[in-house]
Amino acid sequence: MSTNASIIEMRALQKWYGRIHAVNGIHLQVRTGTVYGVLGPNGSGKSTLLRLLLGLVRPDAGTITLFGLPLATHRDRILRRVGALIEKPDFYEYLSAYHNLALLGRLSGLRLDRQQIMASLDQAGLAARAHSKVKTFSQGMRQRLGIAQALLHDPELLILDEPTNGLDPQGVADVRALIVRLNQEHGKTVLLSSHLLQEIEVVATHVVVLHQGQTVVEGAVYDLLQCAQVRVRLLVDEPQVTRRILAEIMETVQVLEENNGHFVLSMSVEQVPLLNRHLVGAGVTVRALVPMRSLEAYFLSIT
Amino acid sequence: MLTLVWIELQKLFCRSRSYIAFIAIGLIVGVIEWGLRLEGRQVLELLMQNLQEAFLLQGNLLNGYLVTYLVLNSLWLHVPILIALVTGDLVAGEAQTGTMRLLLTRPVGRLRLLTAKYLAGLLYTALVVAFLALTSWGMGRLCFGTGDLIVFYQTMNIVPEADLPWRFAAAFAYGGLSMSVVASLAFFLSTLANHSLGPIITTVAILIGCTIISTFEVGMFRTVQPFLFTTYLSKWQGFFAFEVQGEDMGLAIAILVGHMAVFFGGAAGVFLRKDWTT
Numbered sequence: 092m093s094t095n096a097s098i099i100e101m102r103a104l105q106k107w108y109g110r111i112h113a114v115n116g117i118h119l120q121v122r123t124g125t126v127y128g129v130l131g132p133n134g135s136g137k138s139t140l141l142r143l144l145l146g147l148v149r150p151d152a153g154t155i156t157l158f159g160l161p162l163a164t165h166r167d168r169i170l171r172r173v174g175a176l177i178e179k180p181d182f183y184e185y186l187s188a189y190h191n192l193a194l195l196g197r198l199s200g201l202r203l204d205r206q207q208i209m210a211s212l213d214q215a216g217l218a219a220r221a222h223s224k225v226k227t228f229s230q231g232m233r234q235r236l237g238i239a240q241a242l243l244h245d246p247e248l249l250i251l252d253e254p255t256n257g258l259d260p261q262g263v264a265d266v267r268a269l270i271v272r273l274n275q276e277h278g279k280t281v282l283l284s285s286h287l288l289q290e291i292e293v294v295a296t297h298v299v300v301l302h303q304g305q306t307v308v309e310g311a312v313y314d315l316l317q318c319a320q321v322r323v324r325l326l327v328d329e330p331q332v333t334r335r336i337l338a339e340i341m342e343t344v345q346v347l348e349e350n351n352g353h354f355v356l357s358m359s360v361e362q363v364p365l366l367n368r369h370l371v372g373a374g375v376t377v378r379a380l381v382p383m384r385s386l387e388a389y390f391l392s393i394t
Numbered sequence: 395m396l397t398l399v400w401i402e403l404q405k406l407f408c409r410s411r412s413y414i415a416f417i418a419i420g421l422i423v424g425v426i427e428w429g430l431r432l433e434g435r436q437v438l439e440l441l442m443q444n445l446q447e448a449f450l451l452q453g454n455l456l457n458g459y460l461v462t463y464l465v466l467n468s469l470w471l472h473v474p475i476l477i478a479l480v481t482g483d484l485v486a487g488e489a490q491t492g493t494m495r496l497l498l499t500r501p502v503g504r505l506r507l508l509t510a511k512y513l514a515g516l517l518y519t520a521l522v523v524a525f526l527a528l529t530s531w532g533m534g535r536l537c538f539g540t541g542d543l544i545v546f547y548q549t550m551n552i553v554p555e556a557d558l559p560w561r562f563a564a565a566f567a568y569g570g571l572s573m574s575v576v577a578s579l580a581f582f583l584s585t586l587a588n589h590s591l592g593p594i595i596t597t598v599a600i601l602i603g604c605t606i607i608s609t610f611e612v613g614m615f616r617t618v619q620p621f622l623f624t625t626y627l628s629k630w631q632g633f634f635a636f637e638v639q640g641e642d643m644g645l646a647i648a649i650l651v652g653h654m655a656v657f658f659g660g661a662a663g664v665f666l667r668k669d670w671t672t
Contacts, residue, residue, distance in 0.1 A: 108671070145499050148669040170501040177499065181492030185408050194401055198500040240496070 096159075098123045098248055098280045099144065104153035106139055106304075113139040114150075115304035121282055121297070126274045128295030128312070129284040136304040137284040138178065141252050144282070145175055157248070171199070174246035176254055180237025184226035188217055188236055191225060192243060199244040215239035216265075230257030238266065242273075249273065251283040255290060263290075270294050322347070323363060325354040326379035327370065336369050398502065398510030399517070406480065406514055415476035415522045422472070423529045426465055427537055430456065434538075457541035458534030459558050463634070465530040470569065470627060474576040474601055477522060481515040482580035482593035485665065489588040489672050498670055508665045512581055512658055519577040523570040531562065545634045553634055564638075565630040568647070572627045575650050576601065578657035579623075585664040588672050623653045 099121035106114040114136045121127045129137045142148045143155060146166045155162040157169045182191045189208055196203040212218045215235040225233065234257050241249055254270070255263040271294060273279045285291055291298055292312060299309040308315065327333045330352040337344055337356075344362060348355035358366070363382050370377050406412050430437075434456045485508075488494035497507060543553045553561060579600065583593035604624035607615045619625045626646040632639060 108669075142670070147495060147498055148671065149667070167501040167503055170499065173499075175499040177495055179492065181496060183405060183408070183493055184491070185410075186405075190408075194404070195496065195500065197397060197401060198497065198502055200501065 096123050097121065097156075098158060099127075099282065100154075100156040101140075101143075102154045102156075104140075104143065104155065105151045106136075106143060106148065107151050108139075112304050114143065116153075117301070117304070117306055119299060119306070119309070121280065123280050124274070124278055125297050126270060126281045126283070126295045128291035128298040129282065129301065130288065130291055130298055131284075131301035131307075133286075134303075135301040137301055138252060139304075140301070141175075141177060141250055141282070141284060144250060145170070145173070145177065147177070171244070172247045173250060174241035174244065174248070175250040176237040176241045177250070177252045179230075179256065180233045180240075182225040182233065182236060182240075185224060187222045187224055188212060188228070189221040191236070192240060195240050196243050201244055203243070211239045211243055212236075214242070231259055231262050234258055234266075235262070238269070247279060249279055249281045249283075251281065253285055254283055255285070255287065267294050320357050321360055321363070322383040323354075323356045323358055323366075324379060324381040324383065325356060325366075325377070327352050327354070328376040328378065329374070330354075332373055332375050333370060336366075336373055336375075340369055341366055395506060395510060395513075398506060399513045402484075402510050402514035403517065406484075406518060411483070412480055412518065414479060415473070416525055418476055419473070419522070419526050420529055423465055423526070423533060427461055427533055430461055430464070431537060434461075455541065455544060456538055457543070458531070458536070458538045459540065459543040459555070459562070461534035461538050462530040462562065463543060463545060465526075465534070466565065466569070466630070470572075470630075473522065473526065473573060475598055477519050477573055477577050478580040478594050478597040478601075480518055481577040482584050482597055483590035484511045484515050484581055485584040485661075486587040486593050487584075487590040489670070490590055492672065495670055495672070504666050505662060508585075508662055512578075512661070515577050515581050516574055519573050520570050523566060523573055526569075527562075527566040543634070545631075547631045547634050549636075551634060551636050561633045561638075565633045568630040568633065568643070571647060571650050572623070572630070575623045575627075575653045575657070578654045578661075582657040582661040582664075585661045585668070620649075623650060626650055 097120045099119065101117055101119040104114050104117045104119075105112075117136070117140065119140075129140060131137045139148060143150055144157070144162070146162055158172060160169055162169055182188075183194070186194070189212065192208050192211055193203060196208070209218055209221060212221050215238060217232060217235060217239070220228070220232065225236070228236065234254070238251075238254060241251065249270075251270070255266045258266060267290065270281055270283070274281055274296075281294075283291075283294070295312050297310065298312050298315065300307040325333070330349070333352075333354065334346075334349075337346060337354075341358075341362065343358070344366065345357040346354060347357055356366075360382065363380065367377060367380055438456050485494070488497065498504070540555055542555050543558055545551050545553065576597065580593055580597040583596050584590070587593050601624065604622045605627075608619055608622050608625040608627075626649055629643065629646045632643050632646075
């Protein structure tokens with residue numbers, strides 16, 4: 092499949108839970124080879140969207156196509172090519188990690204040998220606890236086992252709901268690195284939701300922001316960040332000259348704080364190098380010019 | 395499908411809850427037989443006092459077959475609860491623990507998954523009934539020996555020893571079928587709930603309610619009795635009649651199978667349309 096082809100296509104998707112309109116006319120296209128982030132506040136329809144994609148809930152209207160096949164009629168064929176981790180990873184507590192993976196492998200139509208299962212557990216850092224019952228696992232270990240089960244059948248598409256939940260900082264870094272590696276080295280397409288905006292910013296190439304079941308914005312993360320206003324920390328030795336430049340030459344820049352040559356500014360990303368050039372040109376010693384580029388600021392501004 | 399059923403059975407027998415029925419049956423049968431061993435002969439003599447005035451009764455009357463018959467009478471009331479404990483948990487239990495979500499993200503059709511679970515539930519039921527048969531029949535014969543069976547079903551019947559193996563086999567098979575109806579009811583209720591306690595309690599409540607309606611010969615109750623599965627739960631006794639009424643038994647079996655089909659159809663209808671939000 093070429094990288095330009097859509098691996099997921101949703102058209103005019105609608106989902107009601109009683110009187111709650113969870114998903115309201117969402118159109119979405121995820122291209123092969125991307126890491127697609129789904130962002131939104133609680134109740135925005137993120138989880139419902141992922142559940143719709145896996146056939147866990149059924150749409151009231153609209154169509155879902157994965158790998159060019161309609162989900163409604165080709166669910167099993169599609170799910171053979173999809174690995175998923177939805178919400179918290181729940182396993183058979185009374186079975187070992189090894190037994191859980193063996194069982195899930197068989198459900199996926201695989202007859203995994205011991206070596207393959209142990210390799211999966213090893214990749215998740217759980218080889219030493221392979222034969223421990225899952226009920227003895229910490230949240231972080233369960234999360235890692237959840238990712239291992241999603242990768243068990245070497246899927247082309249990974250759908251991950253909050254994949255770093257419950258992990259320690261090292262675990263979070265490992266999972267993020269794993270997602271990037273799976274995407275860049277193994278060509279897997281990843282659709283992930285996260286409440287950690289920073290995670291989407293670090294991992295995703297594309298993002299869709301949902302609010303009250305509707306798409307607020309969708310596009311490449313880089314492009315969205317370029318459009319966004321950023322906060323810039325500026326430290327200079329000549330505050331008076333700086334103030335004059337800001338007032339006369341760069342009047343669109345907003346000064347949020349100023350204290351002894353220490354400025355906090357709000358400006359567009361394109362204006363940052365321009366400001367630097369003007370300051371240096373005017374003989375100002377620029378000790379620091381740090382754009383605090385954040386998807387969070389953008390997210391908050393649009394929702 | 396076989397793989398799916400095998401997986402379901404593996405999961406089922408990895409849980410301690412699934413052994414409660416076997417332990418309970420073993421204990422109850424043991425206690426009943428121990429009690430009969432201690433005082434059974436006196437009780438039987440008391441019961442037979444009137445008969446012995448008119449008939450000459452000879453031989454081993456308190457034998458393994460009578461014990462098995464008595465065990466059957468007392469256990470058909472309790473076994474359904476033990477079966478509902480497991481079959482009521484088959485779908486709702488997995489919804490409660492979140493593992494149903496895990497199963498449904500695998501490339502297995504919902505109907506296939508449900509059918510595999512249902513078949514595993516039926517096999518479990520068959521195993522419980524087989525265990526009941528083995529323990530009551532085996533222990534009864536071991537502790538009390540053999541002989542003809544005296545039963546009171548419509549009238550007093552003396553069933554010769556040679557006739558008993560097939561009659562008991564048929565009674566246990568019928569018992570397995572009636573327990574399968576209970577399992578099917580619990581399974582259906584299990585698809586409606588997201589917690590296993592609800593279907594188990596509701597099954598028992600329905601069982602008690604319907605048994606009351608099936609038992610009381612009141613005008614209004616009499617109208618609905620033929621349609622209730624509980625009316626047919628104790629029909630296994632028909633296999634100990636002097637002449638087994640084939641037509642009656644066939645109708646009872648057909649009604650029980652019909653109930654199973656309705657309950658499974660209902661379960662499939664719910665499960666196939668259900669949104670899994672847990």
